[in-house]
């Protein structure tokens with residue numbers, strides 16, 4: 073084993089992140105790994121093999137108590153393969169010691185955690201992160217998360233979440249990258265490389281790289297009615313053309329593990345679905361990592377109605393699941409199933425081998441304490457460099473939804489960016505809450521250490537702008553709803569004053585201000601797991617507050633916090649400027665100051681459609697045409713596919729987002745108007761920054777296959793490039809179009825590019841595109 077200190081540098085535009093890493097567990101060959109594991113498995117009893125497949129709850133282990141707890145006893149008996157969501161390197165080292173020193177064979181544990189969008193330095197929620205369309209930044213966010221988590225003992229993260237989601241009622245849309253498979257695939261790759269290391273031949277070689285676990289395999293985002301954990305039912309055609317691509321991209325990027333989803337697929341829960349876990353994942357895609365269930369995924373199959381614990385545990389293992397999270401169905405019943413011939417010893421061996429391979433690849437057999445360097449936390453966690461990176465990426469994730477002058481219809485300058493002068497009143501229930509800044513699924517967050525919007529603005533603008541504050545309203549009028557929406561230490565400290573008293577105070581503060589920054593929307597726990605909603609309007613008391621603030625006649629910027637697309641027709645109509653900041657992570661407040669006051673020009677573009685009302689859901693840009701389509705921009709027409717009470721258009725389409733500057737696209741130039749099956753074509757446009765500010769634009773390439781053997785979507789994203797342009801500057805952007813890019817899964821699920829005509833579209837969002845025609849011969 074080689075030990076050396078190494079400085080690594082990730083250079084990303086202006087920023088450099090430096091981490092002192094430790095050991096390189098220089099890789100041995102696959103043959104050596106096989107031999108090592110075979111020899112080890114020869115020594116293992118059936119119980120010990122099953123033990124490797126067990127991932128129990130570790131809640132009761134705290135430092136010092138490790139020895140006496142129930143989990144500790146199981147670890148010593150060799151009945152535990154790993155633990156998750158334990159925080160603290162000392163604690164993890166103590167527990168690892170139990171496994172290494174007190175269990176018969178000394179097999180190290182794997183320590184997992186939901187490190188979803190950062191560890192202690194928190195990045196934007198994944199939906200926000202995806203709106204940056206900046207793959208280098210996304211990879212960097214995962215890289216920093218890996219550095220920090222590994223410094224604290226974690227070697228395995230339950231990320232990236234790759235579920236395509238088209239239904240904003242589902243709270244977990246916040247955890248994914250939105251509705252598009254092509255973009256989702258690019259992000260999957262960036263995240264896996266960020267966590268595991270970009271060197272495909274030596275991923276996980278270092279002690280600051282951790283194993284990714286892509287999830288939730290599969291189709292979890294398509295639950296009926298946007299209700300969490302709900303049933304999924306879809307054609308294989310839709311699966312492969314619209315949902316599977318990001319998971320497959322993670323496999324290609326070398327992801328070491330996968331997590332099964334809670335939902336059923338084709339009538340069989342994913343956790344027991346052999347077609348999914350073996351035929352597709354392993355045989356078709358060549359995945360060679362291990363698969364863990366989701367939390368109690370095995371025992372939940374009893375509720376799904378497919379058998380008792382022994383039956384469902386056997387079904388899961390036989391389907392291709394390797395590790396049982398929390399159910400303890402494997403440790404509790406597999407031995408019996410083997411004795412009864414319901415599970416073969418070969419199947420158990422396969423799963424056990426995969427778990428040991430994962431530990432081997434992580435280098436834990438070389439050094440079980442590889443991730444337990446007690447000096448690292450102080451050096452590598454929540455560092456200045458990491459926080460700087462998070463601030464920059466947060467600013468990139470914000471989406472400017474509207475920016476007009478304060479007098480509707482006038483040609484006066486738009487409200488944003490604000491001038492650094494006078495008094496700014498920050499008003500709203502989300503204006504002064506530290507714990508709500510990081511966003512949902514930030515398990516390791518330091519909830520009290522991130523500045524609130526009010527605090528951040530005060531700090532950044534000190535000496536220039538007088539910043540004042542009022543809460544203005546509670547989150548929601550219903551106290552019980554507010555309680556459900558502010559769990560896990562993220563309370564908004566409900567105010568016991570009356571709505572009127574709070575409003576009066578806010579109006580008083582507003583009266584003394586030149587500009588109002590209204591910090592409104594969802595609390596962080598209104599999205600995320602088990603946080604589905606049927607009403608996506610601005611919560612009642614907050615709307616009343618917003619109306620009252622607008623009535624003062626002062627300029628109002630809505631700084632919108634949300635974990636999902638909301639229905640914002642009223643706000644779009646009445647508020648001059650809307651900046652959607654999602655939940656931007658630990659540095660959100662500073663990033664808001666950067667963007668509102670023009671130090672950073674917003675460049676985020678939506679990766680999920682914002683509907684006009686809940687009844688339009690699911691509403692996504694890459695839909696099919698139907699036999700009775702309604703033209704874009706039209707309203708009702710009898711006997712067309714539409715509604716009586718609202719048109720089919722979104723409020724904000726996929727790919728949409730404004731800037732303080734404007735961009736113009738030239739017509740598309742094709743290198744040749746037609747291409748052969750083995751050829752390729754280059755489509756180019758010139759993008760010009762026609763405004764007064766420097767800024768970044770995301771140019772998006774869409775295609776439409778006009779005639780297919782099966783119906784094809786009206787648009788599909790097939791390329792994108794984020795380009796920075798100084799005011800007045802032009803750049804030509806080129807996309808290479810290959811037959812592979814035009815391919816799809818046909819009726820028999822063959823991946824084909826069918827000859828014929830394609831519309832090639834390029835523009836700044838999915839609606840504003842230039843179009844030309846390409847023929848594939």
Ligand code: NOJ
Nearest residue numbers: 157186230287366367601
């Ligand atoms: C349940 C969630 O569905 C999953 O995303 C998460 O990784 C596990 N719990 C572990 O916390």
